[in-house]
Every structure is written in structure tokens, then in C-alpha cells.
Amino acid sequence: MKSYTEYLWFQTKKEREFINITSKAVEILDKSRVQEGMMLVSAMHITAGVYVNDAEDGLIHDIEEWLDGLAPAGVDYRHHRTGETNGDAHLKNLLIGHQVILPITQGKLDLGPWQQVYYAEFDGQRRKRVIVKVIGE
Amino acid sequence: MKSYTEYLWFQTKKEREFINITSKAVEILDKSRVQEGMMLVSAMHITAGVYVNDAEDGLIHDIEEWLDGLAPAGVDYRHHRTGETNGDAHLKNLLIGHQVILPITQGKLDLGPWQQVYYAEFDGQRRKRVIVKVIGE
Amino acid sequence: MKSYTEYLWFQTKKEREFINITSKAVEILDKSRVQEGMMLVSAMHITAGVYVNDAEDGLIHDIEEWLDGLAPAGVDYRHHRTGETNGDAHLKNLLIGHQVILPITQGKLDLGPWQQVYYAEFDGQRRKRVIVKVIGE
Numbered sequence: 001m002k003s004y005t006e007y008l009w010f011q012t013k014k015e016r017e018f019i020n021i022t023s024k025a026v027e028i029l030d031k032s033r034v035q036e037g038m039m040l041v042s043a044m045h046i047t048a049g050v051y052v053n054d055a056e057d058g059l060i061h062d063i064e065e066w067l068d069g070l071a072p073a074g075v076d077y078r079h080h081r082t083g084e085t086n087g088d089a090h091l092k093n094l095l096i097g098h099q100v101i102l103p104i105t106q107g108k109l110d111l112g113p114w115q116q117v118y119y120a121e122f123d124g125q126r127r128k129r130v131i132v133k134v135i136g137e
Numbered sequence: 138m139k140s141y142t143e144y145l146w147f148q149t150k151k152e153r154e155f156i157n158i159t160s161k162a163v164e165i166l167d168k169s170r171v172q173e174g175m176m177l178v179s180a181m182h183i184t185a186g187v188y189v190n191d192a193e194d195g196l197i198h199d200i201e202e203w204l205d206g207l208a209p210a211g212v213d214y215r216h217h218r219t220g221e222t223n224g225d226a227h228l229k230n231l232l233i234g235h236q237v238i239l240p241i242t243q244g245k246l247d248l249g250p251w252q253q254v255y256y257a258e259f260d261g262q263r264r265k266r267v268i269v270k271v272i273g274e
Numbered sequence: 275m276k277s278y279t280e281y282l283w284f285q286t287k288k289e290r291e292f293i294n295i296t297s298k299a300v301e302i303l304d305k306s307r308v309q310e311g312m313m314l315v316s317a318m319h320i321t322a323g324v325y326v327n328d329a330e331d332g333l334i335h336d337i338e339e340w341l342d343g344l345a346p347a348g349v350d351y352r353h354h355r356t357g358e359t360n361g362d363a364h365l366k367n368l369l370i371g372h373q374v375i376l377p378i379t380q381g382k383l384d385l386g387p388w389q390q391v392y393y394a395e396f397d398g399q400r401r402k403r404v405i406v407k408v409i410g411e
Contacts, residue, residue: 045388059214063227066208094369247279249403251319
């Protein structure tokens with residue numbers, strides 16, 4: 001079994017950003033030389049998400065509004081008694097998920113035609129990380 | 138390490154359907170001859186889900202209603218400015234998730250007594266795919 | 275490829291409980307002797323979740339309230355016509371997810387500084403299980 005690991009670093013300008021990381025995942029797969037296996041793409045923070053969906057700006061806007069409707073900012077979360085103000089970012093992380101597995105077949109990411117991998121920052125403007133780990137053969 | 142990959146194709150009659158694919162997963166596991174490892178079951182589309190829960194018709198009805206309550210159709214999503222009408226299907230995909238990992242132990246899917254694997258179609262009536270990839274030994 | 279499997283058993287005193295299982299995961303990793311790979315932590319029930327987030331009591335309270343807001347108890351779910359009363363627990367399982375993959379690097383769980391693994395019981399007071407399966411080398 002082969003394995004290969006890299007970390008992607010982010011420091012977003014805005015508190016919330018959606019960043020397409022599909023091409024980064026492809027680069028890492030190429031370096032891994034894995035032909036058959038799985039790639040884990042997983043946020044190392046509890047206020048950011050990783051998901052697979054469409055690279056369409058309108059939809060990304062819809063996703064952001066939807067997350068904010070179901071896990072709203074501006075609520076008096078009990079977590080805020082610690083001095084934090086990012087309770088909603090934790091819930092958004094849980095809602096959209098913090099990790100995906102990308103299948104690898106014949107040396108390629110085996111994704112559908114519209115599947116793109118996104119990093120979703122919910123509490124940005126500081127350095128944060130995603131681990132990308134490939135296992136296979 | 139062994140690996141084995143198959144694709145399941147769906148063309149549902151209705152726009153939304155919930156299809157139990159557990160027996161398909163078992164067949165693929167048998168063909169893979171993997172004894173210990175993991176099986177990824179992952180929708181290759183961004184308007185369909187894959188999840189694990191109960192094979193009980195009432196619950197499936199509840200799940201469909203619940204998804205429609207939290208990610209409703211009939212909303213003026215910005216995504217629809219592209220001409221699409223399936224914004225809710227994208228959000229339902231994000232809510233329920235598009236993939237699961239099934240553990241494999243001693244040549245069997247190591248699931249609990251009520252755990253069944255479902256394909257959840259949210260924008261059907263056309264050909265769509267799920268990848269099933271087994272890795273292990 | 276190496277693989278190693280253990281099961282964690284739970285019998286909570288209350289119907290709902292959130293239990294930090296990170297140290298259990300570390301113990302299992304040590305026994306597996308895997309240096310590079312992935313650990314699947316997956317509830318074997320359809321009314322319990324496994325997720326990664328903060329070990330902060332206020333936040334855990336927020337998560338419980340949030341889940342109850344989006345997947346409420348006390349609703350006349352169709353699932354209840356079977357005699358069950360735990361429809362909300364099924365939906366909470368789907369919302370928060372029933373499994374995570376923990377990356378393993380240089381013999382350690384490769385988690386961010388605040389990432390802790392939780393078992394979330396939504397229908398407890400009886401024996402329930404989580405499978406922990408490590409694969410790697």
C-alpha cells in the first residue's frame with residue numbers, strides 16, 4: 001500500500017469564503033502516483049467545511065444563504081459565554097460536513113462531470129488547514 | 138492491497154425516489170474478494186444522496202418530508218438564473234450527504250442490524266451513477 | 275496492508291448523551307500499529323451519530339438544541355405508526371452524520387488542535403455499538 005499526505009493552507013480575506021480546491025486535489029493525486037485508492041480531504045478545523053458540489057456562483061450564493069438560515073449567526077449561543085462569537089460556524093461545519101472521500105481509479109479522481117471539491121470557510125481571516133491523504137496502490 | 142470498482146446506474150421513473158442498494162453492495166463485495174477493508178459508496182452527481190438508515194416505508198416518507206422542509210423546492214434560488222430548476226436537489230444532497238463508507242470485516246459488510254444503504258434521487262428521470270469502490274486485503 | 279477492528283459499546287443513562295471518544299480512538303490506533311492510513315469511526319445504529327467538533331460544554335448544549343430545532347421530537351412522524359417513538363433520532367443521525375474518517379500520519383491521529391471525536395446518542399438507555407476500523411501500513 002502507498003500513502004501520501006499534503007496539507008493545504010488557507011488564510012481568507014473574508015470571514016466566509018468558498019474556494020474550489022479540485023485542481024489542488026488533482027495535483028496531489030499526481031504526486032502520490034496512486035492508481036487505485038481513496039483520497040481523504042478533511043478540514044482540520046471545526047469552523048470550516050469540505051464538500052462536493054457544483055462550481056456555479058449562483059448555487060454557491062444559495063448554499064451560503066441556506067447554511068445561514070439553518071445555522072444562523074447572531075444567535076446567543078451558549079458557546080459564546082467562553083468569549084467566542086463563532087457558534088454558527090461550528091454548526092455550519094456540522095451541517096455541510098468537514099470531509100469527503102474522493103475515489104481514485106486508473107490514476108484519476110473518479111468524480112462525476114459536475115463534482116467539484118470545495119473548502120468552505122465560516123470563520124476565516126486566519127491561517128487554517130486541510131489535510132489531503134491518499135492511500136492505495 | 139486489493140481494489141475493486143463497479144458503477145451502479147439509475148434511471149428513476151419519478152423525480153424523487155429512495156432505492157435500497159444494500160444487496161447490490163453485498164454482491165460487489167463478494168466479487169471483490171476483500172476480507173478486511175472499506176467500501177466507498179458515493180453518488181457521482183450533485184443532486185442525489187447516499188445514506189445509511191432504516192428500510193421502513195414510514196421513515197422514508199418522513200425523511201423525504203424532512204428534507205423538503207429544510208431544503209425546499211419552489212424557492213427562487215439564484216442557481217435558477219442559469220435556467221436550472223433543481224436548486225433544492227443540490228441542497229438536499231448537501232444535507233443528507235452523497236457518500237458513505239461501509240466497513241468490511243471477515244468478508245462481510247460490518248453493518249448494524251438495521252443499517253441499510255440507500256440511494257436518494259432528488260432530480261431523477263435521467264441516467265445517473267453511483268461509484269462503489271472496495272479497498273482492502 | 276494492515277487492518278485492525280474494535281467495537282466500542284455504549285449504554286447511556288440518559289436518552290441523549292454526547293460522549294468524547296477521542297482517547298478511545300487513540301488507544302485503538304496504538305494497538306493497530308498502523309503508521310499511515312485511515313481510521314473509520316462509524317455508529318452501527320441509525321439513531322446515533324459520530325462527529326468531530328469541540329470539547330466545549332456550551333457548544334455541546336448548542337449542538338443538542340440545534341439538532342432538536344431542525345429534527346424535533348414530539349412530531350407525529352409516520353415512522354411512529356410502527357409503534358416506534360424515535361423518528362427524531364433517525365433524522366438527527368442523518369443531520370449530524372453517523373461516521374467520520376480520521377487520518378493517521380506517523381502513527382498519530384492527524385487532527386487539528388480542537389478536533390475531538392464524539393459519539394452522539396439520540397435514543398439511548400440500551401446497548402449500542404460503534405465500529406472502529408483502521409487500515410493502512
